Amino acid sequence: MDPHNPVVELCTRGMRAEAEGRDDDARALFRQAWDRAADDYEACIAAHYLARHQPTPEETLHWNQECLDRADLVGDDRVTGFYASLHLNMAKAYADLDRPEKAHAHYESAAAHIGAVPPGPYGDGIRMATAEGLRATGRTTRARSAVDDTLADLFRSLCARGDLKALGLILPAYLTDLGTDEDRTRLVTALHMVHAGRWLPDADQDTLAAALGGLTALGEQTAAGRNSAPDGADTSGATG
Known part of the structure; x- marks a missing residue:
């Protein structure tokens, strides 16, 4: 302007x-x-x-x-x-x-x-507000909602312990997730990095692993749906 x-x-x-x-x-x-x-x-x-x-x-x-x-x-x-x-x-x-x-x-x-x-x-602010709005107005499937609930439990534990390193790696990917395949991959990568570091307490490590498993399964379901869809059908988007 x-x-x-x-x-x-x-x-x-x-x-x-x-x-x-x-x-x-x-x-x-x-x-x-x-x-x-x-x-x-x-x-x-x-x-x-x-x-x-x-x-x-x-x-x-x-x-x-x-x-x-x-x-x-x-x-x-x-x-x-x-x-x-x-x-x-x-x-x-x-x-x-x-x-x-x-x-x-x-x-x-x-x-x-x-x-x-x-x-x-x-x-970043526009993207975060949009992602938050999509979550609040029903972007997610039941399976993705379960993953988000698991991540919420993890975030509460990380905040309670003040684990800024883990939060710093995971939160940006989570807060800017618009539900695309690329965003899911970014979040999975961040979770893998923290999981591989193995500095979390066992309970948090298990919670993180559960979230990873849920996201991986969602990715596989999305890919399977895309492969089985008729030519020209749009199976992409915020289906997470």
Whole structure:
């Protein structure tokens, strides 16, 4: 984004006001940005920030939808990197309205666009929030839910003992897992590294082994389903 664009400048001032706890000033600045927007691109930016300062979930959804609609109207490279965040915001808005199916659909759309987000802390945050949303809105099968429960037991034990090394190896792969084959492989690799190190207490080692076994079985089931599917059928995705 061009920092000298008047709408961007107003939004930057609004973000500064947010950071300083001046929410009323922030809302007013974002409204000025909306009123000043001269095209769909500028309106998309302003609507994104206005959505953060709405008094009801319905109005938050309205402005997030406005933002997404304007991005679609722009339709060029300027907004390509926006879509993961825009769908994530739509998903959160629907979740706040207790509409999990709509939320899940937008979490899936966010996951589909995650590759266009530049790498770095911002991209990591978008990916983690999307993965969390997919888990919360029913991404997982019963078998994957059992694996996640096993991992939750392991994380609780690691946290209680302050095992930062194990947590540092496993958590990034778990928290950014969008359910793809690549993500499952990354998580399995992290678990294998800790398991092979054999520094965990026996109980944790057994819990880790159970999670590894469950993930390996899921991978084999997915591969078998893909091999037996009719040509052209899509068996990939967040089936974990």
